[in-house]
Ligand SMILES: CC(=O)SCCNC(=O)CCNC(=O)[C@H](O)C(C)(C)COP(=O)(O)OP(=O)(O)OC[C@H]1O[C@@H](n2cnc3c(N)ncnc32)[C@H](O)[C@@H]1OP(=O)(O)O
């Protein structure tokens with residue numbers, strides 16, 4: 257049997273959730289084009305599509321949002337645990353701890369039925385933003401901002417982070433970014449979650465593993481790395497120099513390249529580039545946009561590589577005033593819907609993941 261390093265192009269799951277149609281430049285989410293969903297729907301509607309299998313009618317939308325509203329508050333015991341984390345804790349590690357602890361508060365932890373899994377999924381969708389916001393504030397010696405019952409899902413997420421009510425444009429762009437991140441077929445983190453859940457492990461365990469996967473710089477951690485790089489450069493000229501220097505040193509440039517898109521632009525990157533254009537115009541400062549575009553040209557000319565979503569999501573989050581270390585947790589928060597859908601699908605039609613190896617070690621050594 258052929259060995260493919262990194263399982264490149266290996267079909268590892270049958271799914272009705274999503275598919276990257278690279279040839280037609282479409283990210284298919286339960287039959288819909290992700291970009292069109294992002295342009296016309298809210299994050300909660302897209303999450304309903306993933307978890308419940310269909311876009312919601314108005315009453316279904318209201319019911320779903322009500323369920324999310326009523327479960328936003330974290331158990332006090334979890335907040336106490338988050339308070340005890342050392343200040344040096346990375347927010348992704350705090351998030352991993354928080355999701356893991358949530359399992360202890362689920363009275364139906366051992367149930368794997370679709371109904372029980374959907375309940376867990378909705379609870380996670382409601383509470384992951386609260387874990388991210390609360391742990392961030394506690395790690396900075398700030399009081400936790402309780403959820404604002406009048407605000408939408410995305411507005412409340414930003415409010416819990418900053419304590420300030422965001423503008424309509426900020427909410428709309430943030431919500432669009434969450435849809436951009438919501439689901440993407442079988443990236444490393446989703447594969448991790450499916451592998452874990454294939455042992456009949458619970459949703460919390462699968463998502464805890466997925467957080468660990470997403471933290472890496474080759475995956476979700478790239479959005480933070482992009483922003484640190486842009487900040488280090490400060491201006492388009494210095495950014496160009498930095499990129500040429502990194503390329504000369506044979507360094508990987510974060511935010512470029514993708515296992516599936518290869519030499520094409522990630523359609524989500526274009527969506528976030530438009531958001532960056534909008535925000536830059538409103539803020540009256542196009543420096544970041546100019547830097548990103550200069551980087552795009554250099555990478556295309558020098559390496560034939562194109563931006564992925566993380567490249568343009570990073571400066572968008574920066575202009576929204578979100579602390580850089582929260583970019584990857586926010587990516588995870590958005591992806592919670594997709595991950596839960598995959599775990600539910602895996603539990604509903606399961607076969608244990610257990611591949612083989614190509615053994616290249618020694619044989620027949622004598623034990624003395
Ligand atoms: C939302 C997301 O999670 S998208 C991914 C976010 N991650 C990043 O942006 C990190 C930067 N990008 C990368 O490291 C890669 O493009 C990956 C990991 C995303 C995909 O990589 P793979 O499909 O495994 O390709 P692989 O790592 O084998 O690279 C193939 C070649 O392209 C080069 N390459 C790929 N990406 C980059 C990059 N960003 N910068 C410079 N060179 C690159 C590699 O050095 C390699 O060159 P070589 O054949 O001369 O050695």
Ligand SMILES: O=C([O-])CC(=O)C(=O)O
Nearest residue numbers: 439440442443444515564
């Ligand atoms: O698909 C991938 O490998 C990584 C990615 O873009 C995502 O998870 O959004």
